[in-house]
Amino acid sequence: MILSFNFKRLSERQSKLKNYLKRYWGISPNDFSLYEKALRHKSVVGAGKFCHRDCNERLELLGDAVLDTVVTEYLFYKFPDANEGVLTKIRARIVNRQTLGEVGMNANLDQMIEARIGSDDSKEKIVGNALEAWLGAIYLDKGFEASKKTVKNYLLKNYLDIEHVVHNSIDFKSQLIEWAQQQKVVFEFNTYACLEETEGFVCEVLINGTLKSKTKERSKKKAEKEAAKLAFHELGLQHVQA
Numbered sequence: 001m002i003l004s005f006n007f008k009r010l011s012e013r014q015s016k017l018k019n020y021l022k023r024y025w026g027i028s029p030n031d032f033s034l035y036e037k038a039l040r041h042k043s044v045v046g047a048g049k050f051c052h053r054d055c056n057e058r059l060e061l062l063g064d065a066v067l068d069t070v071v072t073e074y075l076f077y078k079f080p081d082a083n084e085g086v087l088t089k090i091r092a093r094i095v096n097r098q099t100l101g102e103v104g105m106n107a108n109l110d111q112m113i114e115a116r117i118g119s120d121d122s123k124e125k126i127v128g129n130a131l132e133a134w135l136g137a138i139y140l141d142k143g144f145e146a147s148k149k150t151v152k153n154y155l156l157k158n159y160l161d162i163e164h165v166v167h168n169s170i171d172f173k174s175q176l177i178e179w180a181q182q183q184k185v186v187f188e189f190n191t192y193a194c195l196e197e198t199e200g201f202v203c204e205v206l207i208n209g210t211l212k213s214k215t216k217e218r219s220k221k222k223a224e225k226e227a228a229k230l231a232f233h234e235l236g237l238q239h240v241q242a
Contacts, residue, residue: 034137041115056133063136070151100128106159172228203227
């Protein structure tokens, strides 16, 4: 008697996804198409191979809702004495695009994405959006409880320093602006592309026309962030925690 088994052979892409899911997120996938779509940015649409519904924007919307729910519940129990306003601010620090981009990079998600990535700014945004779409794919493939477990046991535990986010995540630019308004001083960010080099941005922070800090980074956002931080410390200011 001869037994015949018909196993569907995984493509090279699917094998890579399977290994990545198990290693980085503790998931054994059922529907590979969901994860393939989650990692496909709209920049690859229009090349003849994919149409708009093949990109990750719809999954991103779903994953955003899943992440919001799980993070809110996590913070609710982690900080039982915190009021609504504090919890809202902490959640905003976790689910903002910059943090999610960093989480995705820490989880090597950027190495799995199909996209035409340009500047550092666009890469951060693309990775952050893909992370949300990734969570949306896990939700559709494995259900809410699996998604919740993934966020708590992997995203928040392995790829994000939650204590740092809660206690040390400071928006120096916002606090500088608030300080300037209170002190009634003229506060200005002067950001421009490097003239000597082909890439990069310079940011100058001026208080009443006096230069307080100056930085050069590869992206405009990073230059402004670092310049604000330097100016904040140069002025001897104390940050206000949420």
